[in-house]
Amino acid sequence: MAANHERRPTSHGGVTDAIKEAIIRGDFVPGQRLVEADLSDMFGASRAAVRSSLLELTNEGLVEKVQNRGARVRAVSLDDAIEISEVRMMLEALCAAKAAEHIDDDGIAELESIGERMSAAVSAGDVFGYSRLNELLHRRVRELSGQRTAARVLDRLRAQSVRHQFRLATQPGRPSVSLPEHLAIIEAICARDTAAADRAARRHLASVIDALRQAEAAEASVAGAG
Amino acid sequence: MAANHERRPTSHGGVTDAIKEAIIRGDFVPGQRLVEADLSDMFGASRAAVRSSLLELTNEGLVEKVQNRGARVRAVSLDDAIEISEVRMMLEALCAAKAAEHIDDDGIAELESIGERMSAAVSAGDVFGYSRLNELLHRRVRELSGQRTAARVLDRLRAQSVRHQFRLATQPGRPSVSLPEHLAIIEAICARDTAAADRAARRHLASVIDALRQAEAAEASVAGAG
DNA sequence: GCCTACGAGATTGTCGCCAATATTGTGGTC
DNA sequence: GACCACAATATTGGCGACAATCTCGTAGGC
Structure with a gap:
């Protein structure tokens, strides 16, 4: 197979x-x-x-x-992944803010639905389902922002870092950290609060970078011990 | 020719x-x-x-x-150019902050030299020289940041918007607006003040977006009058 | 007189061949 | 026994030709 x-x-x-x-x-x-x-x-x-x-x-x-x-x-190193996440932090924040500006009632309903399904997936321990909803949420926010230039760049960066993304998603305890961050992004956008959306997206990506750094440290110690 | x-x-x-x-x-x-x-x-x-x-x-x-x-x-519309500048605002701010973090004495000397030459060019009314120094400054900041992912994206975006960039540069009165913004970026980076570098880069790009919007308005009124 | 169908020309999409270059394996020599 | 030169192989780079598609002009029909 x-x-x-x-x-x-x-x-x-x-x-x-x-x-x-x-x-x-x-x-x-x-x-x-x-x-x-x-x-x-x-x-x-x-x-x-x-x-x-x-x-x-x-x-x-x-x-x-x-x-x-x-x-x-291409082998994307952890340093590369961190760089990519830094750029994503900036651009996802931009898109979240724009989405908060432009969103309509249908969009709000959709994002809230995604949020509920994410919560359900985490409760049920459905890591794979949560991972797919994660990707869906980020993509919809990009699309709702109307910022096609940023969306294009983010698309590429996400494709480059799927491997690291996936490794993070399967890391035990990670979903319970990222879920409230995702919900905060949804809440801010649905409240049409651009500043809060910007902050929430930043906080989420900062958390991703932290998790990558921890993975880096863990790997280094394993390599040193092995 | x-x-x-x-x-x-x-x-x-x-x-x-x-x-x-x-x-x-x-x-x-x-x-x-x-x-x-x-x-x-x-x-x-x-x-x-x-x-x-x-x-x-x-x-x-x-x-x-x-x-x-x-x-x-590709014909890059004014809306496209504004989108591009919005993305640039985020990424140039990131690069400026990173540059402020990593810069060494040689880098400081170089940036300060660029700043002096920019001031001289504006004083002398050398629009073309100022435009080239403008590009040089932005490129060096990108390089000094060590953020190659952001640098690559910015490179592309800049190539896409050269035409609008150039039109802005030749707009009367524009250099005297952008010069102090450029000097503020240089000063912040050389002072190793990451927060100030971030703010200065943002302010500069916000000013670029404003100028683009004014050009849009001016064009619309010309089209309406003609 | 206007609309539609057809055909000629122009332009792009695809394929297979040959040359240029790097990699690997072999033999000889110090 | 190890190193170097050389040849054989594998792989990529570049080119020309052919087929598919689109555009535009023209002729025919309503």
Whole structure:
């Protein structure tokens, strides 16, 4: 298993999405070589299509290419993840504030529904469901903000850091820390309080960075002890 | 002049840079169609090279491609420019704060030198020189911050908005508004005052957004009167 | 006179081949 | 026994040609 990339997208966009998904899902691990001919067989596309897809994904920060030495899945270090989270802190705060400004009644109902489902998922210990709601919440806030420039950047950064994101989500005790932060963001946006939304988003991302730093420290001590 | 794109880069990177420069310099105007065969002749490269360059520049937000309908130079609207400036406000503030944290004596000397030259350029009415120093200052702050993720994003956004940037710079009276803002950023960073650097960068970008909005209003009234 | 269907030209999308470069394995020499 | 030069292989980079698609002009029909 872990490999059912046997569609026939043939064309550029399809191959790009397929490879992107495979990287995000973890079918291709960080550092793994991506040989054009192999991908070409795997997805049933021409080498040219694979080639342009690889170029596009390089621009998105998901793969790294070296002249005449091929492409590999980009390995996002913990330092990179922290940098990404710092940028996200700024931009998610911007989007949260904008969302608070522009939100309508339908949006409020939707966000509140997401909040309730998140609480339920955490109560039920449904880590995976909570993780998906987490992603949904962040995406909806980005969309509701109407700030497409920031949304595009955040999309890319999120794709780059899914692995760290997921590791954090499965960390024991993490959901009970992040849930109230998420609820605070929802509450602020639904109250149309831009300043509070900004602060809540900042606090949440600061907490993410803290958690990453702790993971870094834990890993270092394990490495030292092992 | 306005057209001496007759190098022979042949390879991908060279063509990409050449087209990018041509767009940034204004040799290709917003909305202009970019026909692959024409570019291929113009730069002496194969169509495949031009093609991959166009794809890369699409990802950078400098050109827009439509399926089977070709590529055009992206026309960045005033609304787009304001969005971009909003994102820049967040990220330049982050970089300024980080720069204030990490800066060493050499960096301080360099920034102060840039500040002095900016003052001199404004005194002398050297708009073009001031504009170049402006870009230099922002770039050095990005680099000194050590935040490569933010720096990469800012690089792209800046390339997208050069046209608006330039129009602002040539607006009469604008330098005397932006100079003290720039000097405040330099002073805060050199004093290693992260909070002040953050505020100064925010204030500067807020002023840019204001200027853009005024340009929007002025244009609307001209359009209404004409 | 206007609308629709068709066709010629232009432009992009895709593919397979060949050359250039890096990597790996082998043999020889000190 | 280890190091270096060289050749074989694997992989990427670049190019030209062909097919698919779109645009625009033209002719025919209502």
